[in-house]
Amino acid sequence: MPWLVGLLATAVALWGAISWQAGQPPLLGHEDADPLTTEVTGALRLLVTFAAVGTVAALARVVLTRRRRGRGPQRLDETALDQLAVARHWALGWCAAALALVPFDAADTSGIAVGVAVGNLRDFLLATQTTQAWLLTAVVAFVLAAVLPFVRTWRTGVLLLAVAVLVHLPPVVTAQVSVGADHDLASDAAILATPLLALATGAAVALTGRDRARGDLLRRYHRLLGVTLLVALPARVLIGWFELAGEPWLAPGYGLSVVVAVALLVLLAGSWGVRAVALRQAQGAGVTARLGLARLTTVVDAVLLLLVAGTTVVQSQLVPPRFRVPQTPQQNFLGYEVPDAPSFLALVQPGRVNLLLLVVSLAMIGLYLLGVRRLRRRGDAWPRGRTAAWVAGWLTITYVSVSQVWQYASTSFDWHMVVHMVFNMGAPALMVLAGPLTLLLRVRGAARPGQLLSLRDTVNAGLNARALHVLGHPLVIWVLFVGSFYALYLTGLFGTVMKYHWAHQLMNVHFIAVGFLYYLVVIGVDSPGRPIPHIAKLGYILAAMPFHAFFAVAVLNSQVIGADYYSGLDLLWRPVSGAPDGPSALADVQQTGGQLAWGMGELPLLGVTIALLFQWFRSDERAARRFDRATSAGHDTSLDAYNEMLAELARRERETEQRSGRP
Missing domain, CATH: 1.10.600 (Farnesyl Diphosphate Synthase)
Structure with missing residues (x-):
């Protein structure tokens, strides 16, 4: 019906x-x-x-x-x-x-x-x-x-x-x-x-x-x-x-x-x-x-x-x-006009809203706080530091989404690079310290026989999927994290993506998701599908650092990235078409963007390295305390294991002598 x-x-x-x-x-051209x-x-x-x-x-x-x-x-x-x-x-x-x-x-x-x-x-x-x-x-x-x-x-x-x-x-x-x-x-x-x-x-x-x-x-x-x-x-x-x-x-x-x-x-x-x-x-x-x-x-x-x-x-x-309705080049590409050049005041002034990221950020904060509230109502504790990390990470994205930082990110390469580094290198590092999956699995119970499969069942099914084990491999994540910079900016793809709002938003989501996955492997509270030891995590970070530096150098020495797109915006405060200083103006902006990529890319990795070393130290401390408690309780089996190993070696030596006929 x-x-x-x-x-x-x-x-x-x-x-x-x-x-x-x-x-x-009819519309013009549709006669x-x-x-x-x-x-x-x-x-x-x-x-x-x-x-x-x-x-x-x-x-x-x-x-x-x-x-x-x-x-x-x-x-x-x-x-x-x-x-x-x-x-x-x-x-x-x-x-x-x-x-x-x-x-x-x-x-x-x-x-x-x-x-x-x-x-x-x-x-x-x-x-x-x-x-x-x-x-x-x-x-x-x-x-x-x-x-x-x-x-x-x-x-x-x-x-x-x-x-x-x-x-x-x-x-x-x-x-x-x-x-x-x-x-x-x-x-x-x-x-x-x-x-x-x-x-x-x-x-x-x-x-x-x-x-x-x-x-x-x-x-x-x-x-x-x-x-x-x-x-x-x-x-x-x-x-x-x-x-x-x-x-x-x-x-x-x-x-x-x-x-x-x-x-x-x-x-x-x-x-x-x-x-x-x-x-x-x-x-x-x-x-x-x-x-x-x-x-x-x-x-x-x-x-x-x-x-x-x-x-x-x-x-x-x-x-x-x-x-x-007639539209200007800026309205065609951006949806809004940007009549004035950016300044440092743009960092604190409200600007064009990124509606998608704003709604998603507020929803993520609200859902996390709701989960913490339900957990505490049950009498279970949840670390305040994790809550603070989650809220801080998404508030960082919220701030970018409502300030002039986002507004100018679509008009100037240096401001775009600020947004890229915040989305890819800054905010995700805070989010992974919040353990959102752990919170979800603690708040939502698994379905009992006869009940509808729950959200927890869905998450568990996804975490156990073979595809996730392949895509979630640390090497795959590392390649995505490092290679995305080169694939986007040094192949001509950037200029095409920036022309369409949906593609620009997809790029932002990619930045956040890949950054989250990378930091999840390194310092995440949630256990990744393929955990690696702390020494490997340190190498994981150190291996990414030179590639970020090489990328920044490549940006500083390459031709103007997205030149056709920026020229098509027809910005009055940045003459390009037909102006002798046009190409040099774009090149100067790109130089600033490359320097920002270098600085804003290395500093978060340095901070994450410090956090990793702290987690490593804490992990060794916990292991030492567990060993001390086991020893005090008489459960230290290390000496027994050593004696068993010596006995096994002696047994094998006797068997060898018997087979060789020696007395």
Whole structure:
């Protein structure tokens, strides 16, 4: 029933949107757009969206509804394997529709007939972000379909569900939210909301396929939807404000589609509230009736979430008012204007907000403090130093995200290098001292037989995964930590990444994640998958130091990095194009950036070395105390072991003499 309602309603709305848009003045360069190409493009986007929902829903039935059976690895039963087969069929449809959409999207985006795009598809692939995104989607969907027949454990199902959810992002962040003034804020809002909406939609659809979902399963879904609404509703309002660009919200066409999307989320919040009351009352009298109401609201949620997904299809065929607003080069690349040159006051003044990192930082601090609070309520202690380290690490990222440091990081190489070093070398060194995984595993208990597998089970499954043992190998992490500098800045990749906000954010996430993994091996409180002795850790740090120094020297002596990108910004306070001092100005900035990379790269490693030596000393002290206690209690077995070794040598010598016939 939800599928039919969502599909028919979206199809009708899509036909109306295409018809309405055909009667509006076309965008510049789209005067000769082919109506048939536009209609087929809309139909393919509809198929892609609902095939993606079907894939996630089938995987969610396996992952989110799984209950513990015994203590060993959670191998899937026949029912779960049947659901994976359903997911495979959906993934194949997802792949086929996305692959077919590649030439049609290229043609529709460029305002030409699909036949023209097919004849020059390579050129369109290189020039159009959304076309590349759909090709990536098709490839990932094909990989999912190819892997699913071989899945036998719940752990692998969790990984594939995460992939299916995250692959929703590329077509979104390269579409409407990526164009014009303030696109940085809109893109961040879409990055935060899209995966949550994809997972919540799949979960709601999955629950409608179960005749009588139990209370614990309904409560799990209810919590997921609550988090989704907390993020998606304000994000949808922000994106709507960006897309309308000052136009009335109730204007026909795009304005109406935004209002409908927001209204659907508001209705979803109302359904969530009704279910919250029903689940609370179900704990007392009238359990059956209240759970029945909770199940009914879940069906309503599935319909509303499918319609929310349908609005994205409808909006993809409408021209947002933002597209008609002229933009400057800075707004095109950054999303905002930077009229003044940076100064040292920028270190303390508020600036352009990095919405994604700000929200993630505050969420990480809040979740950690909540975990500490729950632990202490149970009567368990947690070191205050670890809490302080975690808060300090994420507050460092928060500070960068709201100050002018971030604002100028996209306009000047030296300020960018400050952000890079803070994200990669500074903040992660504090975070690993907080032991977040240890805290999580202590706060959240493992599921008992018959219970839904918990967050702790998910974390344990991930830590025991073979892929993590390979990717988490200290040598692999070291190569990523050191090699990322050279691969990004000395290959021309940097200039390409900086042109797109989503790619810039992906680069920031990479900095933080790789820095965290590196320091986790060296001084982390959480035990890594492959622990190494302290002497090896010291060598691990010392081996990285010269490579950081070589990188800084390479930056100081190389040609201008990202010259085309910085020239394209057209900054009034840094003339480049047509100015005799332009290239030298960029080179001077790069010299400063290289010096910052040298200093800010070596100092954190020196500090980490001191922390490692302190941990080494503390470890030896603890070992000595354990030995002293064992000796005092009469449990020192070292002398016994030595005597046993001598006796074994004597026995072997006697056997040798007997075989040789000597007396």
